[in-house]
Amino acid sequence: MVPRPRNKSNKGLPQNLYLDDRRGTYRYRRPTDGKWFQFGTDRMKAVDAAKQLNLAFMQGSDLVGTVLGESAELFTAFLTHYEEKVLPPRELAPGTLGLYAVHFRRFRKHFHGKAVDQITIRMIAEMLDELTPRTANQCRALLIDIFNHAAAKGLCPDNPAANTISRIEKKARKRHTIEGLKAIREKSPAWLQNAIDLALITAQRRTDILAMKFEDQRDGYLYVIQQKTAKASDAAWIRFKVTDELQRVISRCRDNIVSPFLVHRRPDRKKQKQAETKEHWTKIEERYLTRAFKEARETADCYKGWKEEEMPGFHEVRAMSLHLYKKAGKDGQKIAGHASEEMTKNYQKDHAEVVWSEAIPDLDISEIAG
Template sequence: MSPRPRNKANKGLPPNLYLDVRRGTYRYRRPTDGKWFPFGPDRSKAIGAAKQLNLEFMGGGDLVSKVQGTAIDQFTAFLDSYEKVILPPRELAKGTLELYAVRFRQFRAAWPTKAINELTIRMVAEFLDGLTPRSANQARALLIDIFNHAAAKGLIADNPAASTMPRIEKKQRKRHTVEGLRAIREKSPVWLQNAIDLALITAQRRTDILAMRFDDVREGFLYVVQQKTAKASDAAWIRFRVTPELQAVLSRCRDNVPSPFLVHRRPERKKQAEQKEHWTKIEERYLTRAFKDARDAAECYAGWREEEMPGFHEVRALSLHLYKKAGKDGQKIAGHASEEMTKNYQRDHCEVVWSDAVPDLDISEFAR
């Protein structure tokens, strides 16, 4: 059934707007309850206001607000600002920034057109439910920080991520065995063997192993600044005495490839190499993949599920276990701070106090 045509005085007016011919003014009838509102004699203003109200009452207001609202009200736009303004002063490690980049891509894919104040607890919870427990907890922590900054700018009233529950993470990866790691090392290229040996004798993380340089060896010490904890503890500033055991590994790192890094390789593709800090530098993800390939080739952990397979990171745990087994102090080797230590990295720090460590673990059994 077609609607009743408007009378002559109201032709050309948007729905719900009417002309009071007797007074020469306009009035608006609210469609939800029929209540009338005076709009005055100005025809253009009355029409503009009526159109805007009609959009709100007829379900198009959210589309208009997205166009009219400031760019930063969009979640993706605020995320851009968070990346460019908030993160840089924190001077986060490269590995942390790479992890954040993965999460940012997930956030943008989940809510590409949402305004930041439209995101609800349920939306965030459903997003987190689609991730593994570890990934969900990482994403949740990052979202809490993002929404905290949005709340500080008055863009949202409550933090939807903070109201979600963290997931319980069950550690599934097993430890390396001496026999297993020895088999992996035998299937590894020379550069990866060097990385494994350095991880065993220094108990350092993947990031710090790949950052070690030949010019870090001076005056009988190998100087290492742990990238993950350098700003939190003076135990992260370590100088390893060049023991005979460490010197043997350092000597194996020298070859005919001109590189400033202890662990290095000649790349297969020159174009990709040109984008790196140095053409011989090995990226963390490449090391992880190469280690997995060697582990699969070694077939040393038959019967273990994929999620149980130890990676390169677990070499550090084996190293600390072997130091303890040999009756040696693994705390200084690992760079674990004690409660009495004061922070070494300050804005106006004058001098770095290096924590001395003696890397004298016998790892000859791995190179049989």
């Protein structure tokens, strides 16, 4: 934006420095948020200070600290501290950390060069307004936690994110139909078909489906620890009885690719960086599964007339599974890993011995899987 022409009183003064004709004093307007700072009556000192400030702002230096004579920590630097020191002890699921990483990149770009105590409610609100309600609420919750930690260290006087208002989320996604999911499965590669079948049989989340290993099948059971709820729910430890239906799916997972994971694939090309971060080179990342499912859905073209935001993804396969279990007159609560009051506590003092919840995955999925 081109700055307004300077009036007669301010001609010859550096940008952002103004003369108050009424008082005969100089004042500096901080360009990032318009806040004013009184610089007294000494023209030479005011000009010198304004030039230094303008240079600091141009270089992206410690903005507030330059004005106030204090050292202020950049938000991006504190965000790194939050990632490296605050998050690890929480032992969050890989999927959650991956989602946070996306939000962190957004924060770094939007608040680049800003000090922690320089970020205002308006800055945060403007960023959130550009996002969908769901993403905006996720970012808001994360920023509230970040600024709580920053305030606890004295880096900002209050929490600007907490003063924003959460958005109303309207559930737009529709559920899969049997015909639709069948069409998607037919257009899916073999590994994705296996993932869909496991989701139908076990009603587990994407993260837990991709974490299932062949070695988890023992003594007639398939053992699963739900990553999302392992720290909050007693029902997160599930052992699925290997029924005929489940065994057929597990058997289809065995192919000519040597992999520890039930759902796996041979990548088009191995990338050294990915190979170093993955548990195994055949392991499928959650985002890749989501992308592949979307591609199969688009190829199947099974939900004509539906809006993009209404299109069900892989996550909705779990809802389909629970619906089919209920329709068949079976209890889907233990299958899904929903806690009940009668369940024995797994996380009592000193980590008592884990008590596995037993589930019988005997859903007939032949109508979809053939």
